[in-house]
Amino acid sequence: MARPHTYNRQHVLEAAMQLFWYKGYEGTSVKDLVDATGLQPGSLYSAFENKRQLFCESLELYFELLYAEVKGALEAETSAEKRIRTLFDKVVMGYLMSTENKSCLLVNTLLEIPFDEKEIRSRISSMFNKIEKEICNVLGEARIQGSLKPGISPEIMSKTLMSNIFGMEVYSHMSQDENELKQIMNNLMCIFEIN
Amino acid sequence: MARPHTYNRQHVLEAAMQLFWYKGYEGTSVKDLVDATGLQPGSLYSAFENKRQLFCESLELYFELLYAEVKGALEAETSAEKRIRTLFDKVVMGYLMSTENKSCLLVNTLLEIPFDEKEIRSRISSMFNKIEKEICNVLGEARIQGSLKPGISPEIMSKTLMSNIFGMEVYSHMSQDENELKQIMNNLMCIFEIN
């Protein structure tokens, strides 16, 4: 009874996410979005409330992809220790591979948004909480499997590992020296017993 | 032979730095700077080339203050272990105290600036390198004093500690839970022997 959409909403969202990822929220203009998506401002605004809303949906999409990757590493059929190591290999590789500022959109956002953006902040907070919990669970398994050094608390160590995931990201903005990140990673992996 | 300045350049710079610290580079407008410094655009531009240059000078000033604080902690007259602990107490306290987004200006800048701002990036990189070296030296002393656990490399551990300084900052943007940061810190301080 009415004219149908000509675009694919998901494709548009993906293009927008890539832009926000590369250039940040403020750094991405509506013109950029128009150019990248092929949609005119009017269509963009009818599909997604406004720029901010489009950004929020982009964050959700980003997390979906990120979380799938994390799960992929942590649910493999190997020892708990190996799964944690795989995750960190992926993280480090991700940072090393990113030629352009493409480090984690969520971290970038946390530091970019003004302090009164409580909603976005708490949303990202719960996203990372979810990942931290996954890591914590696997560390718990590692302890049962006897590969975790005694005296190490999964709860606290998962926070420390998260802190280093964040920290290595900042690190990767300074030097692209492959070894620096790998040294940090290896240092962290000393939480496991050497047999 | 000519009219003298009516303002104090250092005071102006300090006010600008505070603004950039609170609101970031893009988030700070020239109008903001005009309001905060009391200088009109023309004067501001004759004193500091342009906004970008003023920002660069703000970064240098910020580092001066930061470095002085770091040195203050690391050159105290106590054991190497205590000095490192003092530094991390300060870092964590700094994050906990900051009511408004006032985490490290240098880290914020690293994540905010576009990727092609190589000059700023490498400048900040060498700033943090200087701090890392200081930490490394003190860890070296700790090793000699026997307070560092055997098998821990000062060079690598100083990188890991830097990574956590960065990471805890990101962490502090999510939760203001005092314990989380302190748990991470205590976990890191396990590099020291317990006698």
Place this chain on the structure above:
DNA sequence: GCAATTATTGAACGCATATTCAATAATTGT
């Protein structure tokens, strides 16, 4: 084929931005 409905277009809007510059003011050496 027509009426109804919705999608798309892209110019236009109001506002904010960084920067400039001619006019004015203040100081100093002579």
Place this chain on the structure above:
DNA sequence: ACAATTATTGAATATGCGTTCAATAATTGC
């Protein structure tokens, strides 16, 4: 007192931003 020099002012400029909306196009049910 005056000329020379420099500082200050703040309106003007050009550009870019996010957003809106009237006009136009496309589709479907009847």
